[in-house]
Amino acid sequence: MPVYIWTVDTIGRYSVRIKVKMTITLYYAPMSPPCRAIILLIKELELNIELKEVNVFAGETMTEDFLRMNPEHTIPLLDDNGFYLWESRAILTYLIDSFRPAHDLYPNIPKEKALINRVLYHELTEFYPNSFGLIIPIMKRQTAVVSDESKAKISNVFSRLELYLSRNDWFAGENITVADLSLLPTVASLVHCGFNISEFPRIADWYENCKVLKGYHDDQAVAQQLGGYFRSLVPEGL
Ligand SMILES: N[C@@H](CCC(=O)N[C@@H](CS)C(=O)NCC(=O)O)C(=O)O
Numbered sequence: 001m002p003v004y005i006w007t008v009d010t011i012g013r014y015s016v017r018i019k020v021k022m023t024i025t026l027y028y029a030p031m032s033p034p035c036r037a038i039i040l041l042i043k044e045l046e047l048n049i050e051l052k053e054v055n056v057f058a059g060e061t062m063t064e065d066f067l068r069m070n071p072e073h074t075i076p077l078l079d080d081n082g083f084y085l086w087e088s089r090a091i092l093t094y095l096i097d098s099f100r101p102a103h104d105l106y107p108n109i110p111k112e113k114a115l116i117n118r119v120l121y122h123e124l125t126e127f128y129p130n131s132f133g134l135i136i137p138i139m140k141r142q143t144a145v146v147s148d149e150s151k152a153k154i155s156n157v158f159s160r161l162e163l164y165l166s167r168n169d170w171f172a173g174e175n176i177t178v179a180d181l182s183l184l185p186t187v188a189s190l191v192h193c194g195f196n197i198s199e200f201p202r203i204a205d206w207y208e209n210c211k212v213l214k215g216y217h218d219d220q221a222v223a224q225q226l227g228g229y230f231r232s233l234v235p236e237g238l
Pocket of ligand 1: 032034072074076087088
């Protein structure tokens with residue numbers, strides 16, 4: 001739903017008060033883990049953001065209009081009144097800095113922020129590509145086999161992620177942060193694809209603890225749907 005704000009405009013010598021429509025829009029796909037991280041945040045903070053579904057498989061990220069907003073043709077994409085932002089982790093931190101500055105999910109304390117960013121960067125460059133990234137070809141029906149090498153890589157990246165929980169229950173410290181929100185949809189999706197999380201007891205406990213999130217159950221429903229689709233292609237699961 002759009003938000004209307006009053007602003008002052010000057011026309012000639014006169015100042016007039018006009019109502020300006022401020023709509024923030026998130027372009028998303030329901031099953032995409034990076035999009036679901038933003039949706040978890042929107043639900044958690046009850047942010048007023050309009051959701052526009054995009055069908056990637058129908059080429060809707062490749063249209064002229066979409067490419068004008070995001071030449072990288074990816075979702076999630078945020079449109080904050082003409083300010084276009086892609087990359088889910090950048091969107092998560094932007095939304096907090098802009099609309100709930102210094103919130104506990106991304107506190108304005110350099111060392112705490114640094115630890116959160118460390119997890120976000122690790123997830124972007126290591127965890128996501130070596131876990132969910134390896135099953136994307138299955139989802140796109142490019143192959144119907146998860147190789148033993150891929151399975152070993154997924155286990156390996158989970159054991160590295162487990163180390164982040166050796167001191168705390170949450171990935172970037174004593175409190176839940178955007179780092180946890182960013183990881184949850186990927187982990188949930190893999191669990192519903194049949195990945196055995198119980199081999200990683202700290203991550204398994206963390207996954208249980210994530211139930212405190214307002215959007216947890218909705219996200220589980222999506223992960224279950226995604227897992228069902230995966231298992232229709234790879235019946236034995238991960
Ligand atoms: N690192 C990006 C990844 C975004 C991404 O790969 N999104 C996929 C959907 S999960 C997409 O938009 N694919 C369509 C395309 O690349 O054209 C992020 O976290 O936002």
